[in-house]
Amino acid sequence: MKTKGYAAKSAGALLENYEFNRRELRPRDVALDIYYAGICHSDIHQAREEWGPSIFPMVPGHEIVGKVTEIGSQVSKFKVGEIIGVGVFVDSCRKCASCNAGLEQYCVEGMTGTYNTLERDGKTVAMGGYSDKFVIDEDYAVHVPANLDLAGVAPLMCAGITLYSPLKNWNAGPGKKVGIMGLGGLGHMGLKFAHALGAETTVFSHSPEKESDAKSMGADHFVVTKDIKNLEKLNKSYDLILNTVSADLDLEPYLQLLKLDGTLVVIGLPGKPYSINAGTLLGQRRSLAGSMIGGIAQLQEMLNFCGQKNIVSDVEVIKSDYINKAYDRTVASDVKYRFVIDAKTF
Numbered sequence: 001m002k003t004k005g006y007a008a009k010s011a012g013a014l015l016e017n018y019e020f021n022r023r024e025l026r027p028r029d030v031a032l033d034i035y036y037a038g039i040c041h042s043d044i045h046q047a048r049e050e051w052g053p054s055i056f057p058m059v060p061g062h063e064i065v066g067k068v069t070e071i072g073s074q075v076s077k078f079k080v081g082e083i084i085g086v087g088v089f090v091d092s093c094r095k096c097a098s099c100n101a102g103l104e105q106y107c108v109e110g111m112t113g114t115y116n117t118l119e120r121d122g123k124t125v126a127m128g129g130y131s132d133k134f135v136i137d138e139d140y141a142v143h144v145p146a147n148l149d150l151a152g153v154a155p156l157m158c159a160g161i162t163l164y165s166p167l168k169n170w171n172a173g174p175g176k177k178v179g180i181m182g183l184g185g186l187g188h189m190g191l192k193f194a195h196a197l198g199a200e201t202t203v204f205s206h207s208p209e210k211e212s213d214a215k216s217m218g219a220d221h222f223v224v225t226k227d228i229k230n231l232e233k234l235n236k237s238y239d240l241i242l243n244t245v246s247a248d249l250d251l252e253p254y255l256q257l258l259k260l261d262g263t264l265v266v267i268g269l270p271g272k273p274y275s276i277n278a279g280t281l282l283g284q285r286r287s288l289a290g291s292m293i294g295g296i297a298q299l300q301e302m303l304n305f306c307g308q309k310n311i312v313s314d315v316e317v318i319k320s321d322y323i324n325k326a327y328d329r330t331v332a333s334d335v336k337y338r339f340v341i342d343a344k345t346f
């Protein structure tokens with residue numbers, strides 16, 4: 001299937017127009033016309049090889065929403081014309097304990113990413129969502145509630161689920177104090193979800209100008225992190241802190257914010273290892289954890305929750321020729337709050 005998209009040809013190169021072929025439909029595949037694709041900071045990390053060697057040419061993009069145009073002979077989950085979403089992975093082993101538990105992102109053999117990886121045949125390079133068409137096995141796509149703005153839905157497929165999943169896993173809700181570090185694509189979704197779940201929510205940000213936006217998205221408190229004294233006075237008061245910061249950062253002052261049995265969950269993946277003071281962890285029986293996206297069942301649960309609460313991402317819709325500029329602005333924390341590419345412009 002002829003597909004038009006945008007690709008990076010080498011590490012750090014500007015992305016440019018790129019045409020390629022997607023597979024013809026297998027019995028359990030659906031084909032979709034992509035409407036929107038979000039720009040996640042993970043796309044930038046990988047296109048710039050900040051996580052180690054990548055595969056080029058790379059068509060990034062794992063926040064995809066579009067309309068089904070064709071279905072394989074055995075497809076039962078979707079119909080032609082339906083709006084569906086595709087996220088960060090397109091397959092997994094389907095038989096390990098994680099896959100059986102609906103936690104395909106933690107597949108023991110490794111999930112198959114939406115791009116920058118080989119598909120399970122071991123030879124086809126997966127090409128992502130910065131493109132006009134997509135083909136996916138029906139088990140790895142989800143239904144999109146009809147009431148939601150579709151540009152704002154695309155980022156839910158990664159940014160949304162990546163924050164929804166730890167908030168649910170660590171029981172964010174009424175009576176809990178939750179902190180969100182970084183008000184970017186992931187962070188602003190974490191704020192919206194923590195607020196909707198009833199938690200008292202604080203945003204920790206190095207961008208003072210984001211305060212009014214944070215408050216209008218439901219933040220109870222906004223703390224500017226440039227002056228560490230702003231943090232110290234809050235020590236030992238948080239149940240849960242989610243770190244979405246995309247840059248290297250000292251976690252120590254944030255671990256100090258946790259109260260007895262509190263947990264700091266690392267979500268941002270800048271690349272360099274963190275240095276942790278063991279005394280800070282054992283002093284209040286604190287936990288340091290990690291969390292990666294969410295499984296297909298929870299992705300559907302999150303979309304249904306968004307449909308009920310009318311939650312979508314705040315987006316800046318762009319044309320394909322703005323992708324390189326959008327990358328630079330994202331790295332500069334200058335986006336409100338997710339760039340989304342209009343796929344008609346490929």
Ligand code: NAP
Nearest residue numbers: 041182183184185186205206207245246247268269292293
């Ligand atoms: P983003 O939109 O660029 O947001 C990152 C935020 O981090 C910025 O908005 C900024 O917030 C803060 N920040 C950036 N540079 C900073 C600096 N030098 N010092 C302090 N704060 C800084 O990125 P994103 O798409 O949300 O992704 C965030 C991270 O999560 C990335 O590393 C990405 O790869 C990772 N990620 C992980 C998963 C997972 O499953 N765990 C999934 C998707 C993405 P303020 O302006 O408010 O300070």
Ligand code: ZN
Nearest residue numbers: 040042158159
């Ligand atoms: Zn992502």
